[in-house]
Amino acid sequence: MEWRLFDVDHQKADWVSIHEKICQLLIPVCTSLPSLTSEERKHRVEQLVKRQKYIIDLTSSTAQKFIFDGKHEKALPAALHALRFSTKVYGSSSVQLVPAYILLAEACIAFQGRASSAVIVPCLFYAQPEGHPGRFKVSPPVFCVGQGKRFLIDGVGNLQQASNYLSQAQWIVLRSPDCSSAFQHRLHRSFGLLYAADGNFDQALYHLANDIYLASSAFGLKSVEASGGYFHMANVFFCQNKMDIANSLYAEVTDIWHTFLVKSVQTQEQIHKLRAEKSPFTEDKEVEVSEDTMTEAQQAEAIQVLNAVLDIREKAPKQQPEETARVLHALAMLYYLFMDLSKAYEIGMKAFDLLKQLPQQESLEAIGYLLKLIDSQPSCTK
Numbered sequence: 001m002e003w004r005l006f007d008v009d010h011q012k013a014d015w016v017s018i019h020e021k022i023c024q025l026l027i028p029v030c031t032s033l034p035s036l037t038s039e040e041r042k043h044r045v046e047q048l049v050k051r052q053k054y055i056i057d058l059t060s061s062t063a064q065k066f067i068f069d070g071k072h073e074k075a076l077p078a079a080l081h082a083l084r085f086s087t088k089v090y091g092s093s094s095v096q097l098v099p100a101y102i103l104l105a106e107a108c109i110a111f112q113g114r115a116s117s118a119v120i121v122p123c124l125f126y127a128q129p130e131g132h133p134g135r136f137k138v139s140p141p142v143f144c145v146g147q148g149k150r151f152l153i154d155g156v157g158n159l160q161q162a163s164n165y166l167s168q169a170q171w172i173v174l175r176s177p178d179c180s181s182a183f184q185h186r187l188h189r190s191f192g193l194l195y196a197a198d199g200n201f202d203q204a205l206y207h208l209a210n211d212i213y214l215a216s217s218a219f220g221l222k223s224v225e226a227s228g229g230y231f232h233m234a235n236v237f238f239c240q241n242k243m244d245i246a247n248s249l250y251a252e253v254t255d256i257w258h259t260f261l262v263k264s265v266q267t268q269e270q271i272h273k274l275r276a277e278k279s280p281f282t283e284d285k286e287v288e289v290s291e292d293t294m295t296e297a298q299q300a301e302a303i304q305v306l307n308a309v310l311d312i313r314e315k316a317p318k319q320q321p322e323e324t325a326r327v328l329h330a331l332a333m334l335y336y337l338f339m340d341l342s343k344a345y346e347i348g349m350k351a352f353d354l355l356k357q358l359p360q361q362e363s364l365e366a367i368g369y370l371l372k373l374i375d376s377q378p379s380c381t382k
Helices: 008-030 038-068 072-090 095-109 159-174 181-198 201-219 224-239 243-277 296-315 321-337 341-356 364-376
Strands: 143-146 149-152
Touching: 038 072, 038 095, 038 296, 072 095, 095 159, 095 181, 159 181, 181 201, 181 224, 201 224, 224 243, 224 296, 243 296, 243 321, 243 364, 296 321, 321 341, 321 364, 341 364
Parallel strands: none
Antiparallel strands: 143 149
C-alpha cells in the first residue's frame, strides 16, 4: 500500500494536521535495521512495534479531536497515518484497522451534529441509497444554513468516499466474529451519520439504535460513549421536526454528561485535598485516586455536544429553563475542569440566575457550590 502526498497543499495540510507532532517519531520507524544479532534484532523489532502503536494512538486521537472540532480537512491526514501504521502493525485485514477507517469516513461525512445549530435545506439531497451503502451516488452537495454560515454537509470528501471506507470496515468486522461491541458501535454510528447526511433518516435511526445498544452493552447504559448515539439520533428527529422526541433525547444526553462531569469535579476535589494534606516529609509519590481522566477527543466532544444542545435550548420556541440551566451547569463544570475559570464562572452565574427565577430551586445549591470552587482558585478572574 503506497502513501504519497501529491502536491504542496497536501504536504502543508499533512504538516499542520499531524506530521509536525510525529516527525521525530518517524525517524527510527522509517530507518532500516542494521546488521544485528538475532537477540538484538528481536529487541529492536519490539521497540519498533511499541513506537508504531504509540503513533497509531496519537494520530487516531488527533484525528478524532479534529473531527469533533469541525476541522475535517485536518482530520484526514491524521487518520491516513493511523491507517498506515495500523496496517503495518496488524496487517491489512485486522479488526484493529476499523477505527482508522471510521475516522476517515467521518472526516468525509462532516456531519457531526450540525443539525443542532442548522436547518438542512431539503432541495439538494443526495440520491437515496439502494441496498448496500457502497451504492451511494455522487450528486450535488447538501448545504446547511445556520449561525449566518453556509457549509457543505459532505465536508472534505463526499458520501461515496465515506461509504467506501465504511464498506472496508464492515467487511473486516463481518470476517471477525469476535469483534468487540466497542468497535461495532462506532461502525453503526458512522453508518448512521452517513445515512443522515444522505437524507435516509429511517436507515440512520436504525444504525444509531444499534450504536446505542452496543455502546451501552460495552460501556454502560449511561456512559458518555453511548451518549453520542443519543445525540445524533436527536439530531435526526430534529431534522424531521419531531421535537418532542428530539427534546427527550437531548435531555438524556445532558443528563449523561452532567452525571459524568459531577463525578469528575468530585474526583478533582479529592485529588486537590489529598495533595494539600500530603506531608512534605513523606516520599514524593503520586496521589493514588481512581480517576477517569477525559481524553482530548472526549473534551472536544463534550464542548461540541453541550454547546449544540445549549443552542437548541436557547433558541427553542417553547423555553425549558430547567433543562437550559442543567446544560449550563454541565458546561460550567467542563470549563472548570479545563481551568478556563472565567468562562466557567460566567456560565455558572448564568445557570444560577436562571434557576433563581424558578419555583423549584433544588439545583441552586450544587451550582452555588461550583461557583465557590471556581472562586477559590487563585487564578480566577471574573
